[in-house]
Amino acid sequence: MPYKILDKKELAMNEVWYKVHAPHVAKKVEPGQFVIVRAFENGERIPLTPVEWDREEGWITLITFIRGKTTMRMANELKPGDEILNIAGPLGNPAPMKKYGRVLAIGMITGIVEVFPIAKAWQEFGNDVTTLHVSPNPMVILEEKFEKAVSRHIVEGFDLQPGWGMNEIAGELVKRAVAKVRELLESEHFDMVLTVGPAGAQKAVFNVVKEFGIPMHADLHPIMVDATGMCGACRVTIGGEVKFACIDGPGFDAYKVDWDELIHRIGFYAPMERLAMEHYMKALQGGEQ
Amino acid sequence: MAVKRKLIKERVPTPERPAEERVKDFGEVNLGYTFELAVKEAERCLQCPANYAPCIKGCPVHINIPGFIGKLVEYRDDPDRAVKEALNVIWACNSLPATTGRVCPQEDQCEMNCVMGKVGDKINIGKLERFVADYARERGIDEELLFEIVPKIEKKGQKVAIIGAGPAGLTAAGELAKLGYDVTIYEALHEAGGVLMYGIPEFRLPKSIVESEIDKLRKLGVRILTDHIVGKTVTIEELLEEYDAVFIGSGAGTPRLINAPGVNLNGIYTANEFLTRVNLMKAYLFPEYDTPVYVGKKVIVIGAGNTAMDAARSARRFGAEVTIAYRRGPEDVSARIEEVEHAKEEGIKFEFFINPVEFIGDENGKVKAVKFEKMKALEERDSRGKRKIVGTGEYVTIEADTVIIAIGKHPNRLIVNTPGLKVERGRIVVDENLMTSIPGVFAGGDAIRGEATVILAMGDGRKAAKAIHEYLTKKRENGNA
Known part of the structure; x- marks a missing residue:
């Protein structure tokens, strides 16, 4: 069933925002849940997080980081008035709504998108929420919205250096995140930490938080295909048990996650994802569809 | 042309693509009968009477098998007519014959006790069913038959929600639509078909065939909402506010x-x-x-x-x-x-x-x-x-x-967690009419069986449609009284 794009903007470098008419999702979605988007006829199914929504007007907003063929094609080919073929959801479990006290919610690069609805809801629920966005400076987004939604919003940005590839960016991201989180935990008291972002960076942050013994909640992003509990692509080991991130998660107790396994599984399709991207770029250059 | 009745012991073979060729692509393996070959195979059928025929007894949806096979022989001089008559017989019990002709375990069902088996090869019922469906589709005969059926449907004014567009749900939807109910299917994936789309490969069941069978259901008036995950997008309780009855055909979606x-x-x-x-x-x-x-x-x-x-x-x-x-x-x-x-x-x-x-x-x-x-x-x-x-x-x-x-697989977990729905070992519990512990909510297929076959799920869909019809007829009469 097609869903109309009501508006679209480039928020920052490679960060694209879509406002989409999807009343079935808008009516039900809760912070922590996600949707599966299939944008094109021969497209893949990708999980995305509704950032904001209006239950009456029936719209949701989505933010994609251009990191593969699908997100690039969406950015290049879809404009307001066009339709996204499929938006299934809401999927996954809502984030727990509890009074934790002082919360540190960390979003790394586009992970901040998923932090937004949860942090906002936690603040509204009576928590004192500090949000931390670790990101290359050109990709910093949602600053104003966070400032309105939570007690304090911190941006830990860094500049991109000429010649940097994904490995260098990831390395700097981890370095910055670890240092900033350590600084915050050493100087202030927190009752709960949340992280969303690349699994390697989440693991590095967890290793710091663990030293302080603070409870930590991690939203995981393994590869998904159907995201309704049918295929098991997203299986993760939590406390020694196999769980499906799509229906048992996406949020888990960070202390129970088998991080190395998760990192291996997320990387498995990287070579084929690059191939798909190259194929698309070649088609663009050749002027083919 | 006078035909002398003579036992032909050997099956008329269906052409298959050679193994070395077919392993290089996902094209269909078995090429099926031509009309001529189908009639030759049909002629082998002994035409057991319907009250005795072991093939009908072995079929989970009780297709009048000698009946449809007989039409092929009876109208052999007019292939289109022969197929139309045969399809009409099949459709009375089975709305997805191109699928079942390909994926049913015929050797354990209709063909198992075929009387011909005592003297030679059993009748190739599966391939004959497939032939009728394929020929009808290619010539537009199925559409023609559909156009004759649709205007005769009397609207009942009651609504039924079906959960899952797999074999059980599609069958229940087809039967209920033919009975005049307003049917909506809720499907989690982006395509209807369930296991017929995601599970069974193209070389065994071409997806264009599944799409065409689903298209026929749409022409019967069935509405299909993809991207809707019952248990998440909408709950069974909410469906009961909008619909007069619900059928759960959510399958065995959780892998073991x-x-x-x-x-x-x-x-x-x-x-x-x-x-x-x-x-x-x-x-x-x-x-x-x-x-x-x-x-x-x-x-x-x-x-x-x-x-x-x-x-x-x-x-x-x-x-x-x-x-x-x-x-x-x-x-x-x-x-x-x-x-x-x-x-x-x-x-x-x-x-x-x-x-x-x-x-x-x-x-x-x-x-x-x-x-x-x-x-x-x-x-x-x-x-x-x-x-x-x-x-x-x-x-x-x-x-x-x-x-x-x-x-193997377990039933889908998202549905099973519905409050008030009685579940044992992951399977939804139903009574002899396939009604669950929630009045007005019926279930069938792998959701109640754990893991079975396409045709058993279709048998449940058909049985549930009948039970829903009876339930809603009572509801209608009580409402009018």
Whole structure:
């Protein structure tokens, strides 16, 4: 069933925002849940997080980081008035709504998108929420919205250096995140930490938080295909048990996650994802569809 | 042309593409009958009376099999008429004949007790059913018949919600629409068809055929809402506010995993993931289609049911060397005979009496071998009539860079968590009319059976439609009184 794009903007470098008419999702979605988007006829199914929504007007907003063929094609080919073929959801479990006290919610690069609805809801629920966005400076987004939604919003940005590839960016991201989180935990008291972002960076942050013994909640992003509990692509080991991130998660107790396994599984399709991207770029250059 | 009644013992064969050609693509393996060949096969049928015919008794939806076969012979001089008459007979009981003709285990059902079997080959009922459906579709005869049926439908003014657009749901929807109910199907995936789309491969059941069968349901007035996950997007309680009855046909969507170390290594798939990537997402056309699937050089498929055969034969089409590993013996293989034969022809190896105990990975977290315990069979049989097996304490390790686990599925968990819905061992509990513990909510197919076949799910869909019709008729009469 097609869903109309009501508006679209480039928020920052490679960060694209879509406002989409999807009343079935808008009516039900809760912070922590996600949707599966299939944008094109021969497209893949990708999980995305509704950032904001209006239950009456029936719209949701989505933010994609251009990191593969699908997100690039969406950015290049879809404009307001066009339709996204499929938006299934809401999927996954809502984030727990509890009074934790002082919360540190960390979003790394586009992970901040998923932090937004949860942090906002936690603040509204009576928590004192500090949000931390670790990101290359050109990709910093949602600053104003966070400032309105939570007690304090911190941006830990860094500049991109000429010649940097994904490995260098990831390395700097981890370095910055670890240092900033350590600084915050050493100087202030927190009752709960949340992280969303690349699994390697989440693991590095967890290793710091663990030293302080603070409870930590991690939203995981393994590869998904159907995201309704049918295929098991997203299986993760939590406390020694196999769980499906799509229906048992996406949020888990960070202390129970088998991080190395998760990192291996997320990387498995990287070579084929690059191939798909190259194929698309070649088609663009050749002027083919 | 006068035909002398004479027993023809041998089946008229259906042409098949040679194994060496077909393993290179996902095109259909069996090419089916032409009208001429179909009539030749139909003529072999002894035309047992309907009250006796063992084929009708063996069919879960009780198609009048001698009836439709007889039409092919009766109107042999007018092929279009013959097929239309035959299709009309089939449609009275089965709205998806192009599918069932291809995927039913005929040898265990309609063909099992065929009287011809006492003197020669049994009638090839499956291929005749498939022929009728295919010929009708290619010539637009099915549409013609549909145009005659639709205007005769009397609207009942009551609404039914169906959960899941798989074989059970589609069948229930078709029957209820024909009875005049306003039917809406809620489907979680982006395509209708359920296991027919995500599970059964193109070379066994072309997706265009499934789409055409679903298209016919739409023409009967059935509305299909994709992207709607019942239990998340909408709950059963909410459906009951809007609809007069609900049918759950949510299938056995949760894959069973092996509880052995290393099961989450890269390169280890559930059959559901592997087949969903290949069939629903068309990964065999990557990178024209965006979803990839990694298939290595040496593939082990664990299990020996139809799903295992489908996974093995799909992997073979990516050029892999494929071995099926089964903990029991050859006599307990549960796949259709035709699938096992096709798999063997295509060069798939079978290893029996080995049970996986550990998946061994390399330094990158990718599978490189599977360690199996050798098993042996006892004389004693289990509740399903299979010989019990025990470990021998001896082990064997087989190299593999891809492993596909095809040992079965559980019912979908999202639905089962509905408050008030009685569930036992993951299966929805129903009464003899397929009604669940919630009044007005019915269920069928793998959601109540655990794991069965397409045709049993369709049988449930049909039975549930009848029960829903009775339930809603009462409701209507009470409402009017």
